[in-house]
Amino acid sequence: MTIGRLLCEAGATLRQAGIAEARLEARLLLAHALGVPREILLRDADREVATEAEAAFQEALRRRCAREPLALITGDAGFWTLDLEVSSDTLIPRPDSEAVVRLALALSSAPARVLDLGTGTGCLLLSVLAEREGAWGLGLDLRPGAAALARRNAGRNGLGGRCATLAGDWGAALAGRFDLVLSNPPYIETEAVAGLMPEVARFEPGSALDGGVDGLDAYRAILADLPRLLAPGGVAVLEVGIGQAGPVRSLGEGEGLVFLAGEADLGGIPRAVAFKAIGEALRTP
Structure with a gap:
C-alpha cells in the first residue's frame, strides 16, 4: 500500500475513534513507523510501504484508537x-x-x-x-x-x-x-x-x-x-x-x-x- 493511501485510510479511522487532529496524527504515526520526518510523506505519497513498516503503523494506529496518547506511542515529546x-x-x-x-x-x-x-x-x-x-x-x-x-x-x-x-x-x-x-x-x-x-x-x-x-x-x-x-x-x-x-x-x-x-x-x-x-x-x- 502507498503512503498516500495509508494516510487517507488512517485519517478516517482516527476520526471515527474521536481523535480531533486525525490527519496530523496519522502523519505523525506513519512518520514514526517509517523513521522519517513527516514532511517527506507528502513528497513521497506514491511510495510503497514495506510490509513490516505497514504492520508497525497499523499497531500504532490500533493503540491510538484505544486512546493511548500519541507521545506514549512514539516515545517522545517536545517541550x-x-x-x-x-x-x-x-x-x-x-x-x-x-x-x-x-x-x-x-x-x-x-x-x-x-x-x-x-x-x-x-x-x-x-x-x-x-x-x-x-x-x-x-x-x-x-x-x-x-x-x-x-x-x-x-x-x-x-x-x-x-x-x-x-x-x-x-x-x-x-x-x-x-x-x-x-x-x-x-x-x-x-x-x-x-x-x-x-x-x-x-x-x-x-x-x-x-x-x-x-x-x-x-x-x-x-x-x-x-x-x-x-x-x-x-x-x-x-x-x-x-x-x-x-x-x-x-x-x-x-x-x-x-x-x-x-x-x-x-x-x-x-x-x-x-x-x-x-x-x-x-x-x-
Whole structure:
C-alpha cells in the first residue's frame, strides 16, 4: 500500500475513534513507523510501504484508537527547546507548563542551585538549566521510574553533568537550600480524575494527577517546606490548575511566603504562581 493511501485510510479511522487532529496524527504515526520526518510523506505519497513498516503503523494506529496518547506511542515529546523521552511513569509534558519556565526565567536571572519537586520527565528543570548555563539542578520524584527517565532526558539534552535526579517524597529528605524551586504537583480533585479525557485517566499515572479532595494536598506539603528550602533571595514557581491561583497564593502567604507574580498559559488561564521567603526563612541556619 502507498503512503498516500495509508494516510487517507488512517485519517478516517482516527476520526471515527474521536481523535480531533486525525490527519496530523496519522502523519505523525506513519512518520514514526517509517523513521522519517513527516514532511517527506507528502513528497513521497506514491511510495510503497514495506510490509513490516505497514504492520508497525497499523499497531500504532490500533493503540491510538484505544486512546493511548500519541507521545506514549512514539516515545517522545517536545517541550520548550527540548526533545524528551516519555513513558507511563510520568505525565506527558504539556505546553501549558511552559508558563512555569517563563516565569522562573523572568524572576530568577542567575540561579546557582535549582530544585524540581515531582520532576517527572525533567521538563521544567532541564528547560531552566538549558537557559541558565551556570546553574546546577536536582530533580526529585516519588516514582523511581520517573527519576530514571529524567536522568536519561538530562543526558539526551546534553545536561547530564549539571543535574542529578533522585526518588524522594517532595523535599522531606533535603537539608540544603536552593535559589530556585520548581514544581508541577498533582492538582486534580480526586473525584474528577476518573472523568478526565481517556488519554489522561487511563494512561497517565494517577499519583501525578490526584491532588486530594480539593486538589491542594501537594501544595500544602510543598509550601510548608519552602521557607527552609529557599536560599536568601530564592524564588519558588509552582504550576496550578484552573481556578487554583488564588487558593494557592493564600496557602503560600499563610506559610509566611511573599507572593511575587503569576503567569498565564497560552490560553490565558493563570497557570503559574511565584513566591519568595521572608524573615527567618532568609537566614542561613
